[in-house]
Amino acid sequence: MAKDEQTASSQNDPVTRGGKRRTVPLTMARGPFEYTPGNQENNVQLTSVADMLQWAQNWARSRSVWPLGYGLACCAIEMMAAAQSHYDLSRFGSEVFRSSPRQADLMIVAGTVSVKMGPRLRLLWEQMPEPKWVLSMGQCANSGGEFYDSYYTVQGVDTIVPVDVYVPGCPPRPEQLIEGLLKLREKILKKGLKIQGESEMDR
Amino acid sequence: MATGAGENLHSDYASEAEGVKSQEMLLNMGPQHPSTHGVLRLVLTLEGETIVDCTPVIGYLHRGMEKIFENRTLMQGIRYTDNSDYLSPMLCEIAYVGAAEQLMGLEVPRRAQYIRLLVGEMQRIASHLVAVGTYLVDLGAFTPILWTFRDREGILSLFEALSGSRFTFNYQRVGGVLHDFPRGWLKECEAYLEKLEQNLQELDTLINGNEIFLARTQGVGFIDKDQAIAYGLTGPMARASGVSWDLRVHRPYMAYREVPVRIQVRQEGDCFARNMVRMQEITESIRLCREAIANMPPGAIAARVPIALRPQRGETYFAIENSRGEYGFYMISDGSEFPWRAKMRAPSFCNLQILPDLLRGHKMSDAVAIIGSTDIVLGCVDR
Numbered sequence A: 001m002a003k004d005e006q007t008a009s010s011q012n013d014p015v016t017r018g019g020k021r022r023t024v025p026l027t028m029a030r031g032p033f034e035y036t037p038g039n040q041e042n043n044v045q046l047t048s049v050a051d052m053l054q055w056a057q058n059w060a061r062s063r064s065v066w067p068l069g070y071g072l073a074c075c076a077i078e079m080m081a082a083a084q085s086h087y088d089l090s091r092f093g094s095e096v097f098r099s100s101p102r103q104a105d106l107m108i109v110a111g112t113v114s115v116k117m118g119p120r121l122r123l124l125w126e127q128m129p130e131p132k133w134v135l136s137m138g139q140c141a142n143s144g145g146e147f148y149d150s151y152y153t154v155q156g157v158d159t160i161v162p163v164d165v166y167v168p169g170c171p172p173r174p175e176q177l178i179e180g181l182l183k184l185r186e187k188i189l190k191k192g193l194k195i196q197g198e199s200e201m202d203r
Numbered sequence B: 001m002a003t004g005a006g007e008n009l010h011s012d013y014a015s016e017a018e019g020v021k022s023q024e025m026l027l028n029m030g031p032q033h034p035s036t037h038g039v040l041r042l043v044l045t046l047e048g049e050t051i052v053d054c055t056p057v058i059g060y061l062h063r064g065m066e067k068i069f070e071n072r073t074l075m076q077g078i079r080y081t082d083n084s085d086y087l088s089p090m091l092c093e094i095a096y097v098g099a100a101e102q103l104m105g106l107e108v109p110r111r112a113q114y115i116r117l118l119v120g121e122m123q124r125i126a127s128h129l130v131a132v133g134t135y136l137v138d139l140g141a142f143t144p145i146l147w148t149f150r151d152r153e154g155i156l157s158l159f160e161a162l163s164g165s166r167f168t169f170n171y172q173r174v175g176g177v178l179h180d181f182p183r184g185w186l187k188e189c190e191a192y193l194e195k196l197e198q199n200l201q202e203l204d205t206l207i208n209g210n211e212i213f214l215a216r217t218q219g220v221g222f223i224d225k226d227q228a229i230a231y232g233l234t235g236p237m238a239r240a241s242g243v244s245w246d247l248r249v250h251r252p253y254m255a256y257r258e259v260p261v262r263i264q265v266r267q268e269g270d271c272f273a274r275n276m277v278r279m280q281e282i283t284e285s286i287r288l289c290r291e292a293i294a295n296m297p298p299g300a301i302a303a304r305v306p307i308a309l310r311p312q313r314g315e316t317y318f319a320i321e322n323s324r325g326e327y328g329f330y331m332i333s334d335g336s337e338f339p340w341r342a343k344m345r346a347p348s349f350c351n352l353q354i355l356p357d358l359l360r361g362h363k364m365s366d367a368v369a370i371i372g373s374t375d376i377v378l379g380c381v382d383r
Helices: A002-012 A049-063 A074-083 A118-127 A139-143 A174-189 B004-016 B065-070 B074-082 B089-104 B110-138 B143-163 B185-208 B211-217 B225-230 B271-294 B347-352 B355-359 B364-374 B378-382
Strands: A106-110 A133-137 A165-167 B025-029 B041-047 B050-057 B314-321 B326-333 B339-345
Touching (some): A074 A133, A074 A174, A106 A118, A165 A174, B041 B355, B041 B364, B050 B355, B089 B110, B089 B326, B110 B271, B110 B364, B326 B347
Parallel strands (some): A106 A133, A133 A165
Antiparallel strands (some): B025 B041, B314 B326, B326 B339
């Protein structure tokens, strides 16, 4: 059915009516409905025993990413909603919100970071043991968002801590947060390994 | 409570240690703490396990919102109120547009007023559900939050169908609302309320008969009536102390002039009463929602307003009953599209100031129970 639609639209499309249009295969998932966890992770190339060990370590790390229970603003409510029964974050091994940074792997920066909060956020990040990751949730944490001209907000949390995954939205839906977590999982799994069809520069 | 032997033991110990004071300890609670409901920081002075003094430190979520209002048109400012009290954004929007309408002398169509009442009461239910759920998590019970968030999802999906967003709606407009209901929305809403009522009874039997919950909340964090009035408490905090004050009843605005509200007051004044008032208000809000659906008038959903909203010079104060208390806007206009000043009267901020008085003399473990019962939202406190 999708094919029929495609041909129908290409006939009507003034650009492709000539029939000379290069189609680029869309490899990225267009949304959570197309995203099957694990599919993107299969193309890791393992060529040596060291690689296999690395893969095993990465696999173990990626399957239970424990976030730090650190809510800042509105996004924290969506983070809470993602952890509850309706969205059930525990399907992806991340439901254990640790209150202590010493036990956490992932910092979800959920909300606006003010100038007063910035140093505390940095301190919390420094207290987390390696390996650690940061997920920036919502536009305020990504880039300042709607408080772009405020005198008291940090314009993007990546000015304070290194960010691995950005989740857009104001606030992002819980599905978006889960999608971000799956992306992070993929990133963790591929760390230090050769990827099919990716050059050294891409890593 | 204590047996005779225990009392004797205690008094012996006290007489032995008379005149000897243990060293006071300073304990920082927050800003990253699971039960400070956001980024509140409390500097607690402890003597042993008793709290001697407490200083709340706020400002970790200060976003300069009141300054931002001055640089946004009235229309653009509506969106920012969502972020102030992020557990009841719809009610914040109503306060903001209400102030603007009062300034412009606009009369809102009757249907829009009823829509505002309906979505406002549903927002109150959602907010109180979160308050009850997170309060029980603070006290160590994990099941209720799963139940209340499940019920809250129903409201959020209804709001999403209505406004397109889960909880930063941008739905209210000066002079009315943005959209009318989608087809079948009111029917779904009724079905949801039906289900919620059943779930609420279940929740009631789970929480309010629980002995551990009663032991941790009854008689803890007592506020008497005079104290509540002196501190300017509003909302469930005041009504749990016997202060019969609800803006929906005593200064009715919009559709509340036609739909009477049964005020929920309790006399105990402790943490348990505050939680109970919230649960009773959910039931009352369900009744109000049903009444609004039944009497939903036909007609326009918004008054005709010019594209550029330029209120005449002047100032006004408009307050509504938020889920936390009196949430008002003091707005000054200089005749331009931008409000010259828009000051928020945030209920969380005013309710927070009783915290040092409330915590003094309590044990450390009760602090969590008391903070949870005040139900503050730090976005509302810090603005």
